[in-house]
Amino acid sequence: MDKKTESSARNESLCPCKSTRAYGECCGPYHSNKKKPETAEQLMRSRYSAYFFRKYNYLVETTHPDSRSNDLKKSISKANTGVGWSFLKVLGTSKGGRNDKSGKVEFVAEYYVNGEIFEMHECSRFRKFQSTWKYLDDRG
Ligand SMILES: [Zn+2]
Helix, strand or coil: CHHHHHHHHHCCCCCCCCCCCCCHCCCCHHHCHHHHHCCHHHHHHHHHHHHHHCCCCHHHHHHHHHHHCCCCHHHHHHHHEEEEEEEEEEEEECCCCCCEEEEEEEEEEEEECCCEEEEEEEEEEEECCEEEEEEEECCC
């Protein structure tokens, strides 16, 4: 497939964040910077999809400057090497709406390494920076 066919096929297929919507109508526009997530949950989902597609620049950009270490991109890509992401379920949210300045999203993500399945249960904290949602940390 050429690059264009490949990206339109991706846009039409289901979004990895398990929203049951097409990628091109879900996390895709955030990854291509056409839209900004309006809620903390949208940002969380788009970050999961960014791990899935290995869009490390997006993960760095959507990390709050207070949590953005110099070697963040390197450490994310290292931690994600050999990791396949297979499932996401959002368990609950607290604040994180359009008019909030902070919020939390609790979720379970499933991933596999060398054919073995693992589960990650996290409550992420999000905070707005210059009116845009950013990931703060996992200490929610
Ligand atoms: Zn999505």
